[in-house]
Amino acid sequence: MNFDFSEDQKLLQQTARDFLDEHSPLSVCREVLESDQPYSQSLFKAAAEMGYQGTVIPEEYGGAGFGYLELAVVAEELGRALAPIPFSSSVYLATEAILLAGSEEQKQSHLPRLAAGEAIGTFALVEKAGQNGPEGVEATCKGGKLTGTKLPVPDGDVADFAVVAARSDEGLSLFLVDLDQDGVTREPVGSFDPSRSMAQIRFDGADASLLGTAGEGAALAERVLDRAAVLVGFEQLGGADRAFEMTKDFMNGRYAFGRPISSFQALKHRLADLWCEIQLTRSNCYYGAWALSNDAPELGIAACISRIAACKAYDLAGVEMIQLHGGVGYTWEYDCHMFYRRAKLLSVILGSPASWKDRLVTRLQAQNAA
Numbered sequence: 001m002n003f004d005f006s007e008d009q010k011l012l013q014q015t016a017r018d019f020l021d022e023h024s025p026l027s028v029c030r031e032v033l034e035s036d037q038p039y040s041q042s043l044f045k046a047a048a049e050m051g052y053q054g055t056v057i058p059e060e061y062g063g064a065g066f067g068y069l070e071l072a073v074v075a076e077e078l079g080r081a082l083a084p085i086p087f088s089s090s091v092y093l094a095t096e097a098i099l100l101a102g103s104e105e106q107k108q109s110h111l112p113r114l115a116a117g118e119a120i121g122t123f124a125l126v127e128k129a130g131q132n133g134p135e136g137v138e139a140t141c142k143g144g145k146l147t148g149t150k151l152p153v154p155d156g157d158v159a160d161f162a163v164v165a166a167r168s169d170e171g172l173s174l175f176l177v178d179l180d181q182d183g184v185t186r187e188p189v190g191s192f193d194p195s196r197s198m199a200q201i202r203f204d205g206a207d208a209s210l211l212g213t214a215g216e217g218a219a220l221a222e223r224v225l226d227r228a229a230v231l232v233g234f235e236q237l238g239g240a241d242r243a244f245e246m247t248k249d250f251m252n253g254r255y256a257f258g259r260p261i262s263s264f265q266a267l268k269h270r271l272a273d274l275w276c277e278i279q280l281t282r283s284n285c286y287y288g289a290w291a292l293s294n295d296a297p298e299l300g301i302a303a304c305i306s307r308i309a310a311c312k313a314y315d316l317a318g319v320e321m322i323q324l325h326g327g328v329g330y331t332w333e334y335d336c337h338m339f340y341r342r343a344k345l346l347s348v349i350l351g352s353p354a355s356w357k358d359r360l361v362t363r364l365q366a367q368n369a370a
Helices: 007-023 026-033 041-049 068-080 087-101 104-115 217-253 265-293 299-324 326-330 336-346 353-369
Strands: 121-124 140-142 145-154 161-168 171-178 184-189 198-207 209-211
Touching: 007 041, 007 068, 026 336, 068 087, 068 217, 068 265, 087 104, 087 121, 087 145, 087 161, 087 171, 087 209, 087 217, 121 145, 145 161, 161 217, 171 198, 171 217, 217 265, 217 299, 217 336, 265 299, 299 326, 299 336, 299 353, 326 336
Parallel strands: 121 161, 140 161
Antiparallel strands: 140 145, 145 198, 161 171, 171 209, 184 198
């Protein structure tokens, strides 16, 4: 049985790599990092013209009509390039929520604009540091009016609308909220990786429309997070793989005592350990992609496994990249810190690795009990 991507999917991946090599070298991420712009608008527009934002959106709503395996290979390339665009919040979170639970009117209104890159969406779930899921949500929505504060919201300072978790009379529900209206106040907040912005959003009687079934917001939010975990895992995999390649090339080209430092036994072993960690992560991410593309019952467990492995591998790759570059690895001029920053950000953007380990244990216990 062949568990690899198809030739067409590999061609899509190579096309995405060539596109990003041209439009998003690491200098683009550095440019955003060193400026006041929250993301690269030119890159986001170019990616939309390639159809990446609409990869899994059906053709009837202006998308490409591909599947999640195609989106996974695109995500891996975006991770390799450290693409400084609001892709994950808009595509993995907001788009997925609408695809899963949106009414026909909501799909017609939002999906074509998301696919064309004319709108940016986000997912406003947590309200304080340390919150990792729907538990603890205090925002309320009564009579179609939303009140509460969300922090941090990924790309919340640039998004056009948000999928917001709030409590209604029926229980926790999800709502679609236009962020360009009275009753919405946005404030950018400091991020460990400024190339991917964060914001605090305050709602004070803002108009909101129900997304999905009232009272089923917690279950829907968990489904969205599971799907996003698999796709963000591929971004992490791509970033870890690129960090490994750059570190290996640096070690092969730097000499000490008349030979490449990569020939020293202690450093070779560290690089080999990192390579093994990345390959194990790739296997787990492939499992998650299979479960997602088939909407398999194992998706909940597969999402946890790929999320945990991807966080561990990218964190290790970021640390080892700095360490194995030696003294220059700590300097601003080298790119090591950009991978380290992105690794840290992606490890918490969907909840901490510890919270995903708790989810995995809970789901495995439920599976065994059943």
